Amino acid sequence: MTYRLVVNGEPAEVGVPGMRRLLDVLREDLGLTGTKEGCGEGECGACTVLVDGEVVVSCLVPVCQVDGSVVRTVEGLAVAGGSALAPLQAAFLEAGGAQCGICTPGMLMAADAFLAAGAEPTDDAIRGAIAGNLCRCTGYTKIVDAIRLAAERRQAGAGAA
């Protein structure tokens, strides 16, 4: 079966069984290894991507369910043709939000959806937005700091514009 997706703005076509996990399609068929597998059962959130703007764990999504969808992965976050970090990524780098980095791609996608939704970046709201993404390194403190920093910069930028 052939499935058509738009991945990070680029059209992609894969001929694979319909029950193949979106995670495997991304990592193995499209070579986008930025999305990670941590548990394979939807508990850790390392494989989080955005499908039509929604946060999903790609290890639980068969590719047949996302035929025709727009998928965003960590590889699609950088700006200026991929040459510069997006403000969210820069905030993670400055605040110390990434340590071992294995949860980072999924964490960034959950955070990106949170920023896009434009909610008030309170501590509770941020923690709720990343509650499905486990991190074992940071105690979440600096991840929350990074997302708040990115949200505040975004609001300041929007205010100035």
Add this chain to the structure above:
Amino acid sequence: MTIQAPAGRPAAPTPGHATPLPLRREGPAKLTGQALYTDDLVFPGAWYGATIRSTVPHARLLAIELDPAFDWGRVAVVTADDIAGRNVVASIAEDQPILVPVGGEIRHQAEPVVLLAAADRDTLREARRLVSLRTEPLPPVFDPLASTVVFAHHALVKGDVEAALAADGVVVVEATYRVGHQEQLYIENNAMIAIPRGDGGMTVHGSLQCPFYVHRALRTGLGLDDAHAQVVQAETGGGFGGKEEYPSMIALHAALLARRTGRPVRMIYDRHEDLAATTKRHPAVIRHRTGVRRDGTIVAQDIELVLDGGAYTTLTPVVLSRATIHAGGPYDVPNVRIRSRAVATNTPPNGAFRGFGAPQAEFAAEMQVGRCAEAIGMSPLEIRRRNAYRAAGVTPTGQVLHDDAAALEVLERAAEASEFDWVRARTAAERAGRGPRARTARGIGLALGWHGAGFTGSGEAKMGSVASIELTGDGRIRILTASTEMGQGTKTIFPQLVAAELGVDPDDVEMAPQDTSLVPDSGPTVASRTAMVVGGLLVHAARRLKADVEGRTGRPFELSWRDDARDHGPTRIDERFSPYPGRSFDDATYSGDAYPAFGWAAAVAEVEVDLDTAEVTVLSVVAVDDVGRAIHPVLCEGQVEGGTLQAVGYATIEEIKLVDGRYLNDRLQTYLIPTSLDAPRIETILVEAPFEDAPHGAKGVGELPMDVGAPAVVAAIHDATGAWIDDLPASPERIIAALAGIAPPGPPGMSTVSAP
């Protein structure tokens, strides 16, 4: 975040403090998805490997049976008969086989017996189901107190404990504490890929902490010389001790299959296998008998500590050593007796996990100090003030502490930042006025801890680690060490330290990859030793390089290194560890300087306990850690925050349950770790009481916060409810049992036996 110079000590400039701080070196690669972890590496033609494990805790292996209906020509099968070298996973003792041979003894569930590889996952999955093991059961041992197989034991004696306990005016407090397993739960599972080489050698790429441990294991198991075994660290998604020893086993398995197939073989564990088979924190049973006078002076500690090592020795003797030395906590007590042993049970081997025996021992020590305070009607803060080590204090191994003994400083900072006395008075008033309709209870708890920096005893002297700096012929400055980056910041602080010595920008200093064919053996990345020991070697090496270059050019290094490289060619400095002056340990008498220095930590936790469900919410933790020198405060704080949350998980929810020696909750749906919603607000205060013999003053930070978080949380549960919880984790079941005055659920970490 605050960094505070300890009281009474001038604030010295911190070597390596650049303004602004360098950003995480490999951060951009991690943030864009470009960083390559083991499972991201592509080797064309690679096969997939799998491990067939025992499913019984103790048995004789009679036969390995392959279903004759299957076409085994499509699959590579490796058994113990195919091992060219010695069938041992090289470690402290050589008791653990790479694969159990037919006729051999299976000592735990999940013990590797057969290896399979196939070109695709479907074939592999099918083949796995068609291998069966014929075994003859042997009686298993699950109770560590009943085990007669002793891996190691110690006895530390100072003064006369029995006389002190019997003296007039001494209140004797007794209790037994039990802690269970804890899983490291790095989010990247263990993973190794072995690539056979044309010259008969083997290259392994993998997720690991200690390249030269794996290197030695490959040499031993495959019968290779140094040059024919090569180990390369891939980007590593967390370790916490869990990738200290088991990677040797997985690398051997991948390499045996690679040798058999002549192809690269990928051995990538899924979460279930990683949880079921790899090492955990040791369960422990710790009995305390403490004598305390009414004025708060602790006069005697009698401690008996038993660690459950699981089925094989692994690193257990060293874990026991650290547990033993830390067992009394950071208190200067004149009469101490610590008797300890580590024993075998028929459960998967336990191993390294952040803290390495100290968190178990210090949980018990801190709960016991809290009990003593209650017994004499003193505040938990005051009893610690009275007994905490000061400079010139003498530890049970006879180590005399130096001026950097910062126990009181971290204690006072934590008490002040958390408003401990004020909050505790409030929680006491709430408790006193609590009616039967109260649904929640708040409490505050305090813990004080210490953590020996670097290897225990003569470990560093024996290891003789080497770290190198190279000025290449084309004018690049390159650091060569085996110290791995697994998120803690090695790749950022090493260039930062070297650049500060050389007067160059950190970006001018490169890091060579952690590849055993390129870098010297600077020891394993464990024991909070990377910043202190290897970082210290690099500072010395940088000073020598600078002197060499400036001696030749007559100009400052930062202005002349490129010219020097062009005119004089490459310069390489190899700096080998030599013991810190005046510090020595005698293994025979188990006495002397057990560690070059100690780091000191205090934590204050506030909790809310649901009085209906006994569920605990940890609201906040103030963590104060003396790290000697905070080379990179942002990364340093990250270590404290992460370690603190692991300790909160250890205190409240992380538990492995076993039946017949098998872990029951061997999936992420059932082994829970804290999420962002479970995590308390963590306030970190870094204290800098420098280690005078390290050129940069650093003592290490990785493990320190792990020692104090759990006892602080459980003390807070006691403050909220009045119940003492002696077993970890302080689960709702245990809290309810304590409140109801009934027997708690079975001891943590000990397997039950299924009904026949």
